[in-house]
Amino acid sequence: MSSHNPLHPIPHPPRKPFVGNLLSIGSDSPVLDMWKIAQELGGIYWLDMPGMPVIVVSSPELVDEICDEKRFDKSTRGALRRLRAASHGLFTSDTDExxxxxxxxxxxxxxxxxxxxxxxxxxxxxxxxxxxxxxxxxxxxxxxxxxxxxxxxxxxxxxxxxxxxxxxxxxxxxxxxxxxxxxxxxxxxxxxxxxxxxxxxxxxxxxxxxxxxxxxxxxxxxxxxxxxxxxxxxxxxxxxxxxxxxxxxxxxxxxxxxxxxxxxxxxxxxxxxxxxxxxxxxxxxxxxxxxxxxxxxxxxxxxxxxxxxxxxxxxxxxxxxxxxxxxxxxxxxxPTAPAISKRALEDTVIGGQYTIKKKNMVIMHALALHRDKTVWGEDANEFNPEHFSREAERALPPNAFKPFGNGQRACxxxxxxxxxxxxxxxxxxxxxxxxxxxxxxxxxxxxxxxxxxxxxxxxxxRETVRSRAPVAGQAVAATDGAAAQPAASTAASKHGTPLLVLHGSNLGTAEDLARQIAEEGEQRGFAVELASLDDFAGNLPTSGAVAIVSASYNGVAPDNAAGFWNWVKSTDASMAGVRFSVFGCGNRDWAATYQVVPRSIDERLDALGGERVHARGEGDAREDMDGAFQAWSSALWPAFARALKLKLDADGPRTEPLFAFDIVPPAGVPSPAVAQGFTKLEVAVNEELQNEVEGLVDARSTRHIEFLLPEGVSYR
Ligand code: HEM
Ligand SMILES: Cc1cc2nc3c(=O)[nH]c(=O)nc-3n(C[C@H](O)[C@H](O)[C@H](O)COP(=O)(O)O)c2cc1C
CATH class of the missing domain: 1.10.630.10 (Cytochrome P450)
Incomplete structure (x- = not known):
């Protein structure tokens, strides 16, 4: 058997003399034809194509290995290279160009x-x-x-x-x-x-x-x-x-x-x-x-x-x-870009038995991958958006969903x-x-x-949709999600405890949040220093406290945190006396490397003997990053106070409201809501259902709320 199959044990469909598998794959349906063969031969097979064998991979376990950027990179052989006559840029270039x-x-x-x-x-x-x-x-x-x-x-x-x-x-x-x-x-x-x-x-x-x-x-x-x-x-x-x-x-x-x-x-x-x-x-x-x-x-x-x-x-x-x-x-x-070309950086073995040579072209077949029943369940071939409910998405294996490609060469x-x-x-x-x-x-x-x-x-x-002019005189106060914050009017008394706030940020989100911590720290009387993580690589202080906010980029540190990250991963220096807490800015769209950098910083500092004074927080840019940050930072201050034996004002710096509210309209004039038939309800039960996960502050809140219906009102 193996003498007829030079890539043994990788299976392959029957070949024809001279043309190999050229005719197995139609020029107007290559992706669907490859999917069909995958259904017959399984999550890896190879095709004898002109000039080179092409290995098609679609099982989640093998795709997981192909997504390891230390072993595999994007390949531009074939169509992408031919496209360079029109444009030679991000999409068509090799990673080292x-x-x-x-x-x-x-x-x-x-x-x-x-x-x-x-x-x-x-x-x-x-x-x-x-x-x-x-x-x-x-x-x-x-x-x-x-x-x-x-x-x-x-x-x-x-x-x-x-x-x-x-x-x-x-x-x-x-x-x-x-x-x-x-x-x-x-x-x-x-x-x-x-x-x-x-x-x-x-x-x-x-x-x-x-x-x-x-x-x-x-x-x-x-x-x-x-x-x-x-x-x-x-x-x-x-x-x-x-x-x-x-x-x-x-x-x-x-x-x-x-x-x-x-x-x-x-x-x-x-x-x-x-x-x-x-x-x-x-x-x-x-x-x-x-x-x-x-x-x-x-x-x-x-x-x-x-x-x-x-x-x-x-x-x-x-x-x-x-x-x-x-x-x-x-x-x-x-997946509208369903076949992604890869190449091995060195000859390697995947799945413990399949040899992939440097010269082979590997196709990661996202469509076939996405129909795997072991990941998506028996209804893998049916359209069901519940496959992406928040809970289901969180439970997905890291490289099970790849419509946007992989790693630094992802879309x-x-x-x-x-x-x-x-x-x-x-x-x-x-x-x-x-x-x-x-x-x-x-x-x-x-x-x-x-x-x-x-x-x-x-x-x-749609008949039910009508253009409606806003109700005259109705004041709409809420802007996009941003609740008016009370302005701090008086700073707390200055105790001067050092607070170092470090950020790892390319695009400013983590830096903005770090700046917010620094400002609030000042208002709470700390002597604050704000800097990039790289400024303190190998040099974390043991006096006062350290707050760290960092993003991740394709599983590695932002530009101003690369030195710190390399140091913290490799050092065995003791962190005894370093009191720290970490907040991560990430995005679950990068499922395989979600929060990788802040998580590993947090784990390393803890493993080296640092004192984690407040559990790591996580913000997801696709969800409510600011809400997650507020929840984490509001619990940060009492934690710092306990660790540093400080007496901080429990509610933060004394504040006075920025706005005064008048109740409108005056008695006798119906409010717009009442005029539109709204009824006042009494809240009978209002309970938080989320538990704090140990070691992690999850900002999401799920509440059970019950209303009492007023006399004579029934539920519609
Ligand atoms: C649903 C829509 C999209 C899908 C499914 C998609 C899919 C992909 C995939 C799979 C890759 C990796 C290709 C490879 O490894 O060879 C890629 C790369 C790329 N995509 Fe998208 N894409 C989409 C939309 C967009 C949009 C809207 C833009 C531009 C505004 C864009 C710009 C690019 C560029 C420039 C690359 C090359 C990136 C690099 O190699 O660094 N894509 N896309
Ligand atoms: C190209 C790119 C790659 C990213 N890679 C990751 C990642 O691997 N893991 C993650 O959790 N978030 C990832 N993100 C999300 C960012 O970490 C997130 O948007 C963060 O808020 C950015 O912070 P910054 O504005 O301070 O740089 C990525 C974002 C981009 C644009």
Missing amino acids: PTWSKPHNILLANFSQRAMQAYHPMMLDIAEQLVTKWERLNFDDEVDVTRDMTALTLDTIGLCGFGYRFNSFYREGFHPFVDAMVRTLETVQDRRGLPLEEFMMKKQLAQQRKDIRFMHKMVENIIRERRESGADIAAKPDLLSYMIAGVDKKSGEKLDDKMIRDECIEFLIAGHETTSGLLSFATYFLIKNPHVLAEARAEVDSVLGTDLSARPTYAQVNRLQYIQQVLKEALRMY IGRQFAMQEAVLTLAMVLQRFELIDHDDYQLKVKEALTIKPEGFRIKVKP
């Missing part, structure tokens, strides 16, 4: 959760164009869902990327740039490295050269125009401004014009089809699952309301938890994509009934990405 590291270092900050706020108005602008188009359709007009979602995502990345309007909702087809880009991608995909290919594809390749010249020229003009206009980031907060102004902290260099041009093209390539496919699959699954649609719509109505004149805010979009679950579940069923635009998709889906559900008039049967179209083909529906404005 400056065309990856420089733009990666410069642009990371512009894809953080916080940065999304600046893109929100632009995303909203384009989403409004989509719903306006749909609102103006006649009752018998069809919507080509995939076409319109592609228009939306392309126009969004055009506007957020470089302030360019493709205006896809105002033309019959697409902008000529898009035609050139799509043709280029198709040609790249059609090539298979066969002998005589260049000769046989002569005409197609000549067209590709013409298309690439056109794309280059157009983007070069946009860059020149931006440089000449002198507009700065404040005037145009888009990626192009950041690319022109940004400096790579590591090399101290800026991006040259060729790099900027190539990045613009790559963002268009990487950033539009994937998200449009996601929105199209999500719409498909919603119309086929009415109970999920009803739940999603109920959430949208309760968060966005039914007043269509009120534009969704950034904070509201972040509150749409169930919509996020729907989108993640769509990405699980059909830089994932938060951008999710923000855009949640906003769009919510606005669609808020406004329209979706009608599956043709009983659409899913057909998946494959190119560089996958999407539903020929997916047409009808839409009808």
